Amino acid sequence: MRLESYHGGRNRERKDKTVDLDELLGIDLANPSHRLARLLADQDEALVDRLVQLRKDKRLSQQDVADAMGVTQSAVARIESGERDPRLSTLRRYAHAVGALIEHSVSSYDHERNLRDERPASRLAAVPAAVRDEQPRAIQQVLA
Numbered sequence: 001m002r003l004e005s006y007h008g009g010r011n012r013e014r015k016d017k018t019v020d021l022d023e024l025l026g027i028d029l030a031n032p033s034h035r036l037a038r039l040l041a042d043q044d045e046a047l048v049d050r051l052v053q054l055r056k057d058k059r060l061s062q063q064d065v066a067d068a069m070g071v072t073q074s075a076v077a078r079i080e081s082g083e084r085d086p087r088l089s090t091l092r093r094y095a096h097a098v099g100a101l102i103e104h105s106v107s108s109y110d111h112e113r114n115l116r117d118e119r120p121a122s123r124l125a126a127v128p129a130a131v132r133d134e135q136p137r138a139i140q141q142v143l144a
Contacts, residue, residue, distance in 0.1 A: 032111035039109075045082065047091070047102070052080050055098045068097035 027034050055065055062076040069076070069090075078084040079094065086094075095102050 035111060036109050048080065048082070048086075051091070051094055051098060051100060051102075054100050058098060060098060065094060065097045069093045 022029065027038065029035050029038065055062075061073075062080070063073045066073045066076045070093075075084075076094070079086050079090065091102060
């Protein structure tokens with residue numbers, strides 16, 4: 001779990017006390033600017049998490065990636081743990097090392113629409129019949 005500004009309002013256990021990072025950092029998710037910053041940071045974290053998962057899926061070690069990138073294993077560990085805020089070029093080199101393609105997408109942010117579109121975490125979407133029937137193509141379309 002990363003302890004960085006805007007990284008998710010996640011709670012972190014510290015000596016049996018729960019610390020709300022949003023509160024500690026003065027983040028107000030009702031504030032459009034704070035909410036956008038949180039979403040951007042969450043997307044950054046998800047990108048790195050996906051790259052790490054691809055590395056693991058391909059059974060590559062951090063040392064394998066480090067060798068391909070021309071850096072130390074500890075540098076790769078810092079990228080993966082969130083200790084570093086890597087440049088795009090560093091993430092490209094990491095992606096190249098694990099055989100991944102990073103696709104970029106930019107869109108306008110609408111705070112009001114984002115609030116309306118959000119669903120509570122406890123509510124689950126209905127599963128389409130095609131997915132229930134385990135049709136891989138339908139699953140790929142739903143996940144895309």
